[in-house]
Amino acid sequence: xxxxxxxxxxxxxxxxxxxxxxxxxxxxxxxxxxxxxxxxxxxxxxxxxxxxxxxxxxxxxxxxxxxxxxxxxxxxxxxxxxxxxxxxxxxxxxxxxxxxxxxxxxxxxxxxxxxxxxxxxxxxxxxxxxxxxx
Numbered sequence: 308x309x310x311x312x313x314x315x316x317x318x319x320x321x322x323x324x325x326x327x328x329x330x331x332x333x334x335x336x337x338x339x340x341x342x343x344x345x346x347x348x349x350x351x352x353x354x355x356x357x358x359x360x361x362x363x364x365x366x367x368x369x370x371x372x373x374x375x376x377x378x379x380x381x382x383x384x385x386x387x388x389x390x391x392x393x394x395x396x397x398x399x400x401x402x403x404x405x406x407x408x409x410x411x412x413x414x415x416x417x418x419x420x421x422x423x424x425x426x427x428x429x430x431x432x433x434x435x436x437x438x439x440x441x
Contacts, residue, residue, distance in 0.1 A: 309349035310420050310439040314428040315391055318377070319344040319351070325377040327353060327416075329366035329397075338363055342375070343407050345417070351375055351393060354404035354415035364399070367416060371396045375418055381427060389427030395420040 311319070319342075328337045340363075342353045353375070358364060367373065378390025397416040404415030426434040 309346075310423065311344070311349065312425070312428075312435075315423070315425050316344060316346070318389070318391060318425075318428050322377045322379070325351075325353075325375055327363055328374040328376075329363050329370065330372070331366045331369050336362055336366060341408055341411075342377070348417065350420070351395075351418040352404075352407055352415055353397075353418065354407040354411040356410055356412060358404065358412045359414040364414065364416075367397045367399055371398065373397045373416075373418060387427055391423065391425040391428070393418060393420050394422040 323341060324339055325342050326337050327340045328335055330336065340353050341355055342351050345352045373395060375393045376390060378388065381387040381389045395418045397418050400415050400417055402413045404411050404413045407415060421440040422436070422438050424434065424436040
């Protein structure tokens with residue numbers, strides 16, 4: 308097993324949109340992004356159109372520490388939120404992003420998790436938090 312549990316991988320593979328938080332000079336910036344779980348690297352890969360022109364791309368080059376959240380409501384009645392927060396370091400890649408989704412640029416981020424917090428992914432387990440850095 309890698310850094311993600313089976314339930315976390317299953318959840319990540321069922322979703323298409325997450326929110327990436329970057330920070331420079333103590334000012335947080337959060338944006339919705341498309342992502343893909345990369346089983347070969349056990350990472351989260353994030354890319355997009357005009358990706359290298361965005362603030363998040365510039366931010367990560369200054370401060371690679373990021374937080375990434377994917378969440379939704381499994382049910383409204385009863386109320387059942389679920390999701391995963393991944394804190395880690397984003398590496399900037401200048402090629403390979405086009406393979407993530409059609410129309411994406413070559414540039415992309417690869418997030419290597421340091422801490423993972425998940426909730427509501429497994430019945431009877433409200434939350435799980437753990438450090439996963441080597």
